[in-house]
Amino acid sequence: MKANWRQLFAAATLAAFSAGAGAQAVKIGVVLTYTGVGAEFGQQVDRGMQIFMKLNPGAFGSCKVEIVKRDGKNPGGADSKTAAQELITQEKVDIITGVIYSSNAIAIEPVITAAKKPFLIMNAGTAWITNLSPYIARVSFSMWHAGHAVGETAANTLKAKTAVVGFTDYPPGKDSLVAFKTAFEKAGGKVIDEIPMGGPGAVPDFTPFFQRAKDKKPDVFFVFVPAGDHAVGVMRTYNALGMKQAGVRLIGPGDITQDTKLQTMGDDAVGLLTVHHYNADLGNTPNRRFVDAWKKEFGPASTPDFMGVQGYDGMAAIAHAARAVNCNMADADKVMAALKGWKFDDSPRGPISIDPATRDIVMNEYVSEVVKSGGRLVQKNIGVINAVKDMCKELKVDRCGK
Secondary structure (H helix, E strand, O other): OOOHHHHHHHHOOOOOOOOOOOOOOEEEEEOOOOOOOOOHHHHHHEEEHHHHHHOOOOOOOEEEEEEEEEEEEOOHHHHHHHHHHHHHOOOOOEEEOOOOOOOHHHHHHEEEEHHHHOOEEOOOOHHHHHOOOOOOOEOOOOOHHHHHHHHHHHHOOOOOOOOEEEOOHHHHHHHHHHHHHHHHHHHEEEEEEEEOOOOOOOOOOOOOHHHHHHHOOOEEEEEEOOHHHHHHHHHHHHHHOOOOOOOOEEEEHHHHHHHOHHHHHHHOOOOOOOOOOOOOOOOOHHHHHHHHHHHHHHHHOOOOOHHHHHHHHHHHHHHHHHHOOOOOOOOOOHHHHOOOOOOOOOOOOEEEEEEEOOOOOEEEEEEEEEEEEEEEEEEEEEEEEEEEOOOOHOOOOOHOOO
16 A cells, blocks of 8 residues: 555656646645555545546536645644645645544644635544634535434334444544434433443454443444444454344444445344445445446455545535636635535435535435345445434534534
8 A cells, every 4th residue: 555655646646637738727635544544544535536537527627637645644633734734835735635534634624724725524524623614614424424313213213222332432433422322312212331442543452342332231232433444343343242142233334334344244244234325335326337437447346435435526526616716716715605505416425415504515324234145245225314414513512513
C-alpha cells in the first residue's frame, strides 16, 4: 500500500481529467489516510473518486479539474491539519475534501474556516462536525443515520426488550451509543449496559467486553467499531464466546459487515442484522454499473464498500457545485449555496441530497441480513427506511442542537 501511495503522490498529484486547454481550473484538495492503519479506508474513497471520473467524463462541464492529494496518515489530527494548510496556502486549492477520521475533520475545521474554503467530508461521521463551520458539508453519513435506525429496528422489527451497547471509545462511537439508545428506549426497549471498548488506533482484545455483554443476557448486542480489522475482531470474538448460541443477537451499523471483510467472517455471520446506507449487494441499476466498473478497474476480487460510494458521490457533489459557479470556485459562499439542497438520483446507494438547513446528507437506510447464497456471504436487503436525515440535528440532542 505504501509503495502504491508514493507512486500516486509522485506521478499523479494533478488529476487526469481536463475539458481542454484554456478552461477555468477547479483545484480540489484531497486529504485521505493513504498510509498506516486506515490506508484501506483511504484507498476505498480514492477509488470511488476515480470511478466517478471514469464513468462521468462530462460531469464537470467546461471546467478543467486538478486534484492534489495529501496523506492524513493517522487519527491524531495534526497531520491532517498540516495537510489542509499546505493544500490551501501552497497549492491554492478551491475546496478541501476526503477525510476518514472525525478527529481529523475536527482538526481541519479551524483551517478551512479561517481561509473561507469549502470543506466537503467524504467519511468522518461524528454528527456535530457540520455545526462547527458554515463551510462544511457532508456526503457520507452521521453516526445517527444508522444508529438511530438500528435502535428503531431492534425494538419494532426484532421485538427486542433489552440491549447492551459496545462501542469504540471516540466521538463516532459515543454518537452511535446515544443514537441507538435514544431510538431503542423511545420504542420501549432498555439499554442495560454501555461498554467502551478501546480506541480506533488499534484492534483491542474484545473478549472481556463481549463476555461482560454475554453475562448480561440481553436480547441484542449493538456494536459500533470502525470498519476493517475491528469488525473482523468483533465477529471472531462473538463466535468464540458462543454468543449466538446463547441467544444474544449481534446487530449494528454496516461498519461491522463491511463488504471488503464480509467473506472472511465465516458462516457464523449468517443472521447478523445491520442497518446502513450502502452495501455492494444493492440491486439498483446505478449500483450494478458502479460495482461492474470497480471490478473491471481494480480486479474481479475487489469490491467497493460504503466508503467507496462516498468518494463517488463526493465527486458528483463537487462537479455540481463547479458547474453551478461556472468553474469559478473562489467565492466559498456561492459554492456552499450550490451544495445546499443538491440532489443526486443516480448514486449507487439510491437517491441522496444535502439538507440545506444542516448541510448534511439525506439518504436511504437499508435493513440487511447476512445470508449464504451461491457459496458466499451476501447482504440480503429486507427493508428500507427512505430519506433519513441526521436525527441528532432533527432531535437537537446535545451538541447537535448547537
